[in-house]
Amino acid sequence: TSLPPLMADVGVIGMVPEQWSSLWQPRHHVLRRLAAFFNVVWLNPAPGWRQIGWSRRSPPDEPPDAGWAIDDAPPYLPTVHRPAWLRTLLRRTRIRRARRRLLNQGARYVVLYLWRPGFADALEIPHDFSVYHIDDDYAFDGARVGLNELEAATIRRVDQVIIHSPRLMELKGWLNPRTANVPNGVDYAACSTPAPEPADLAAIPHPRIGYAGWVKPQLDWALLDAIAAQCPEMSFVFVGQNKPLEQLAEEPAYRALNRRPNVFFLGVKTSDELTAYPQHFDVCAMPYRVDPYTDCIYPLKLHEYLASGRPVVGTPIRSLESFRGAVMLARSPDEWRDALLRSLAPEANAEPQRLSRQRIAREHEWWRLTGQIAELIARGVDHPGAERIRDRVAACIHE
Numbered sequence: 001t002s003l004p005p006l007m008a009d010v011g012v013i014g015m016v017p018e019q020w021s022s023l024w025q026p027r028h029h030v031l032r033r034l035a036a037f038f039n040v041v042w043l044n045p046a047p048g049w050r051q052i053g054w055s056r057r058s059p060p061d062e063p064p065d066a067g068w069a070i071d072d073a074p075p076y077l078p079t080v081h082r083p084a085w086l087r088t089l090l091r092r093t094r095i096r097r098a099r100r101r102l103l104n105q106g107a108r109y110v111v112l113y114l115w116r117p118g119f120a121d122a123l124e125i126p127h128d129f130s131v132y133h134i135d136d137d138y139a140f141d142g143a144r145v146g147l148n149e150l151e152a153a154t155i156r157r158v159d160q161v162i163i164h165s166p167r168l169m170e171l172k173g174w175l176n177p178r179t180a181n182v183p184n185g186v187d188y189a190a191c192s193t194p195a196p197e198p199a200d201l202a203a204i205p206h207p208r209i210g211y212a213g214w215v216k217p218q219l220d221w222a223l224l225d226a227i228a229a230q231c232p233e234m235s236f237v238f239v240g241q242n243k244p245l246e247q248l249a250e251e252p253a254y255r256a257l258n259r260r261p262n263v264f265f266l267g268v269k270t271s272d273e274l275t276a277y278p279q280h281f282d283v284c285a286m287p288y289r290v291d292p293y294t295d296c297i298y299p300l301k302l303h304e305y306l307a308s309g310r311p312v313v314g315t316p317i318r319s320l321e322s323f324r325g326a327v328m329l330a331r332s333p334d335e336w337r338d339a340l341l342r343s344l345a346p347e348a349n350a351e352p353q354r355l356s357r358q359r360i361a362r363e364h365e366w367w368r369l370t371g372q373i374a375e376l377i378a379r380g381v382d383h384p385g386a387e388r389i390r391d392r393v394a395a396c397i398h399e
Helices: 026-034 084-104 117-124 149-157 166-172 188-192 221-230 245-249 252-258 301-308 333-344 351-363 366-380 384-398
Strands: 010-015 039-043 068-071 109-114 129-134 160-163 179-181 208-212 235-239 263-267 283-286 312-314 327-329
Touching (some): 010 117, 026 039, 026 129, 084 117, 109 117, 117 149, 129 149, 129 366, 160 166, 160 366, 252 263, 366 384
Parallel strands (some): 109 129, 208 283, 235 263
């Protein structure tokens, strides 16, 4: 947004696990939009001391904007892992530096916004409010989910917890009474406004069954290979970066799928580029494995798919169960073939069905969800500007 921050006397330090980039995750969407309400600093993780001088800095084309800044670590504040006391000292010095920056800009309130439990030592720095945002189970393990001691202590200690999925609310939401469920959202205008067909998609035959997002081990590759074998008349398209490539390369079903003539991998795209692809799929797919880990996720692509208006088929992970009317759920290859055929039928693509899917997506517009977080922060520091947040949200949506 081109609007100045609504409450410029509130400064937010975003403590994030990776450098700012064009591949947006929920933290990119939330922190970037919070800059419409507060002064926000995205704290790029410091490179290790061996990487100083050649590590990637913040993107030069990231436009300057009132309320928004990306902070790169100076060479004298690298990341070190040992000894522990030095690691903590360097990180806290970095946070104090960001805090001084906000205070010099006129901040009267400083908010620490944590995106990993490992940043809990930042809570030793003087601040007025703290948020811990949980958008994954950080064990990243299909067989083991839940709380570890560090995360439990972080949840208890912060002033506000944000959790994105129903299963994680059950596992972790009981520890702190100031816990709010805020799901992942969508840039509705970007995903619903008609876009030209991407050039690398144009030659791929219809019907196209498409997946747009991180290409990762949590997808059910054996299921996908079986579906592609059963449906040779359909094109299966994967758009996005492989993560991690080495682990995928060891997956036999992934390798088998790569060899099928009706399967296409189009590679990494920026988040802006990615929005066009679902509009030109015939069916959007969320073929996750069903396990304790995937039951904790809330796919970022869910509302991006729905915003396109296209039919959606997914496996019955926990967060998709709530959208059973808008998303067809299927488990076995036979169930998937049946769901795909029904999704390709005229009834599933009629105007009322398309508008119904888009209505759900519009309710999950990122501006609305970030506005809820901004209200929690503003009320947490007892700021009178909290009463004006909903008007700012409306202005940002229609800007």
